[in-house]
Amino acid sequence: MMLRSAIPLLMLALAADAQSAGEAGGPGLALRAAKALTASMSGEAFIDHAVLLVKDGRIEALGSIDSTPVPEGYEVLDVGDAWISPGMIDLHTHVAGALGDLNDAVFQANPGLRASATVLPKNVLISRTVQGGITTVLLIPGSATNMGGQGVLLKTGFERYEDMCLRDPGSLKVAQGDNPTRWGYRMGRGLMNHHIRATSRKGIAYARAWEDFEAGRGPRPEKRLQLEIFRALRSGATQVATHTQAYTLVMNSILMLSGELGFDTYIDHGEWAGYKTAALAIEHGVAAICGPRELDAPHSRAGDTDGKILGVAAGYQERGMELVGFNTDSPVVPGETLPLQAATAVRFGFEDTDLESIKGVTIVPAMVAGIDDRVGSLEPGKDADVIVTSGDPLDPRSGVEIVLIEGRLVYAAPEVRTW
Amino acid sequence: MRGAIATGLTALLGGALMASAGAAQEAGEPGGPGLAIRARKALTAAREGEQVVDNAVLLIADGKIEAVGPALTTEVPEGYQVRDVGDHWLMPGMIDLHSHEGGTYDLNDTVYLINPELRIHGSVKPHNRKFKRALAGGVTTVLFIPGSGSNSGGQGVLLKTGLDSYEEALVRNPGSLKVAQWGNPEGWTIGVGKTFENYSLRNMFQRGLAYARRWEAHERGEGPEPERDIQWDLFRDLLAKRTQVATHTQVYQVVLETIVMIKGEFGVDVYIDHGSLGGWQAGALARELGVPAILGPRQADWPSRGIIGWAGVAPGRVQGSAAGYQTLGLEQIGFNTDAPVMPQEELFLQAGSAVRYGLDDEHLASVRGLTIIPAVTAGIDHLVGSLEPGKEADVLVISGEPADPRSSIEAVLIEGHLVYDTERDRRRF
Numbered sequence: 001m002m003l004r005s006a007i008p009l010l011m012l013a014l015a016a017d018a019q020s021a022g023e024a025g026g027p028g029l030a031l032r033a034a035k036a037l038t039a040s041m042s043g044e045a046f047i048d049h050a051v052l053l054v055k056d057g058r059i060e061a062l063g064s065i066d067s068t069p070v071p072e073g074y075e076v077l078d079v080g081d082a083w084i085s086p087g088m089i090d091l092h093t094h095v096a097g098a099l100g101d102l103n104d105a106v107f108q109a110n111p112g113l114r115a116s117a118t119v120l121p122k123n124v125l126i127s128r129t130v131q132g133g134i135t136t137v138l139l140i141p142g143s144a145t146n147m148g149g150q151g152v153l154l155k156t157g158f159e160r161y162e163d164m165c166l167r168d169p170g171s172l173k174v175a176q177g178d179n180p181t182r183w184g185y186r187m188g189r190g191l192m193n194h195h196i197r198a199t200s201r202k203g204i205a206y207a208r209a210w211e212d213f214e215a216g217r218g219p220r221p222e223k224r225l226q227l228e229i230f231r232a233l234r235s236g237a238t239q240v241a242t243h244t245q246a247y248t249l250v251m252n253s254i255l256m257l258s259g260e261l262g263f264d265t266y267i268d269h270g271e272w273a274g275y276k277t278a279a280l281a282i283e284h285g286v287a288a289i290c291g292p293r294e295l296d297a298p299h300s301r302a303g304d305t306d307g308k309i310l311g312v313a314a315g316y317q318e319r320g321m322e323l324v325g326f327n328t329d330s331p332v333v334p335g336e337t338l339p340l341q342a343a344t345a346v347r348f349g350f351e352d353t354d355l356e357s358i359k360g361v362t363i364v365p366a367m368v369a370g371i372d373d374r375v376g377s378l379e380p381g382k383d384a385d386v387i388v389t390s391g392d393p394l395d396p397r398s399g400v401e402i403v404l405i406e407g408r409l410v411y412a413a414p415e416v417r418t419w
Numbered sequence: 420m421r422g423a424i425a426t427g428l429t430a431l432l433g434g435a436l437m438a439s440a441g442a443a444q445e446a447g448e449p450g451g452p453g454l455a456i457r458a459r460k461a462l463t464a465a466r467e468g469e470q471v472v473d474n475a476v477l478l479i480a481d482g483k484i485e486a487v488g489p490a491l492t493t494e495v496p497e498g499y500q501v502r503d504v505g506d507h508w509l510m511p512g513m514i515d516l517h518s519h520e521g522g523t524y525d526l527n528d529t530v531y532l533i534n535p536e537l538r539i540h541g542s543v544k545p546h547n548r549k550f551k552r553a554l555a556g557g558v559t560t561v562l563f564i565p566g567s568g569s570n571s572g573g574q575g576v577l578l579k580t581g582l583d584s585y586e587e588a589l590v591r592n593p594g595s596l597k598v599a600q601w602g603n604p605e606g607w608t609i610g611v612g613k614t615f616e617n618y619s620l621r622n623m624f625q626r627g628l629a630y631a632r633r634w635e636a637h638e639r640g641e642g643p644e645p646e647r648d649i650q651w652d653l654f655r656d657l658l659a660k661r662t663q664v665a666t667h668t669q670v671y672q673v674v675l676e677t678i679v680m681i682k683g684e685f686g687v688d689v690y691i692d693h694g695s696l697g698g699w700q701a702g703a704l705a706r707e708l709g710v711p712a713i714l715g716p717r718q719a720d721w722p723s724r725g726i727i728g729w730a731g732v733a734p735g736r737v738q739g740s741a742a743g744y745q746t747l748g749l750e751q752i753g754f755n756t757d758a759p760v761m762p763q764e765e766l767f768l769q770a771g772s773a774v775r776y777g778l779d780d781e782h783l784a785s786v787r788g789l790t791i792i793p794a795v796t797a798g799i800d801h802l803v804g805s806l807e808p809g810k811e812a813d814v815l816v817i818s819g820e821p822a823d824p825r826s827s828i829e830a831v832l833i834e835g836h837l838v839y840d841t842e843r844d845r846r847r848f
Contacts, residue, residue: 097613097672098612098613098672100612101612101613101614101672102612102614103612104611104612104613104614104615104618106615106618110614110615110618112618112621112622113614113615113617113618114614114617114618115614117613117614117616117617117672117673117676118612118613118614118672119672119675120670120671120672120697121671121700141614149614159700160700160701160703160704161675161679161701161704162703162704222629223625223629225618225621225622225625
């Protein structure tokens, strides 16, 4: 097929040690495809017979073949019947580094620990995630404590940390219920709730002392690494990602973290009956990233479904929430199967008329994590993180053929697929 | 040929014996007459300029190198004793920046997860049996360091191997602050992972440097005299760049953290030591931030076992660590043994293995990695590491290529003293 014969062009440029078309410093690249899914929140949802122009690692333009002239000197890559979409984003993963190091449950709250210290580029699991079309992940600490530490936002396909790093701290990880209850002599919800509030209160006081100092109103505070993240949270430079699923916990995430403490907060690892808090979440501007279980089943420990199987994403959506996304919790569910999370949500009632399922693995997580200026949609000015798939990216019968990150070819499907 | 060598070295030997009998100073030693050594070849390992001098003459006076150059153009001053070592080569003594062979093995007091106050010089036994064998392998300077049972094992000390007393052997104390990450320190108490190790180390640097800055402010007359706290005293040396952090670091993540945390975030001079496994992948960043890499005792990254927590990522090939760093543009590449994990006297084999696994040796990277690179890295290149005027006369007489196991060390001078001579002492290695 045309697609395979086109790929060597890109590979050749790589081998020649020159900058390949589309990369920073290289010539422009024009990607022609049967269909482009834009994942734009405001513009067209898709474009048939599309051309995507990539220059210096960024998206320059996207339009139909008829209306989008290819500038002189651009290399044209025609992928024939294949589709193009933005690279997918998974805000809950543990596989971009060493798994054994993500759960240093020193105290019950450890906001100073950084997942960035464990990143291992090109490891076996993250490489397979690239093959699944996931180009950005939030690598986060485990949930053995109420605050596991700081996540880091990474591009998946690069060889070096400094190229991968999109933002550090990518998040403050908060976990409630289940896993953290096993800490020490076992915690209940009352004490866990107290710990999160008490630590956050200390953090806010610390951040305020720095704000005062910077405004010339007070002495320079002594630097405290456990509380530094709260300066980033107060200034809106990062968010709280709460591993939260059962109703009581999701409610507490919203009321405590967003309402009382004023942090930019989102639900992740969202599942079970948490969707019943949707009205409250909308009121507080809290978005929901769902997975790895996309449904609330009869007799589940947390839910009460009258014998029905209810979709979690559908539950949030029916109650009016617009920002609903998906995550895997890889390796609990393999990172490369992120599209299946979205597809499962649709199976269990998630309305998909405006391609909400695609948005839920691209622009929604980008907005939620505050990185939609860089990634999440095929819109001019954004990083050229693009996947080429043989059909609808959420259909398991489609395969990922090519992955570009910042215009660089990081994956081209081999004859014998490994995913 | 053999006869000529024997004559030359025996002449040295005879003189040394006479000197000790008569309590006079031998040629080349402090206080003695000058010494001129003629050799087939001298590898200078100079920081810049000529690396090889054929038919060379090396002039030594008062324990220091006075000159090195071709026999044709290098005049031997009046009164200098001339030694001809025939077909042998000369090179600077080798330097091993990761050794536990400076005395006794009580060097792993893992009291806390970080112990920057512990000093290894309390364990030094100069001229121990292991040092004698190190000399026979051409190793004249070592950084004797604490073990890796905790994230910071304490302070190393830089020592000469062939001198009898601590005060003579001492090059610098503190020689380093030892930091260790991954592997061994993870066994501390209940087991710690990379995030907590990382936190503990950042916390240590944060507090230590704050202490050092209070002292600096006091010395500038800008603050009260801080209370002396020996837990943090070393950070005054680090802040003033009188010593370096030597990090026992090997897999990618912790090499990366060594570079971005210690050098990038805290601005402290640091080098990678015990560099091995997949750490070479951070080579470009190491070059950018000026972090040297001292590699060994494993010189290769083996194909991945497919386990995510494991280090290797080179798919299906044996990847040389030094070659990896070099390909990514790092020039400051040296070698260490981690003696006794690898015998101290086999330091040269580390350089040999690096070349076997792809290190480009066209510009004598193997020899430089045993001499001038570790000297620059540890900030002692004004004293040792090359055959250049003004440096201490730590000189090896060697039968050929240093990284070739077929070559042997025939004699060793430290600060002009003949401390090893195969004719006099019997071959020890």
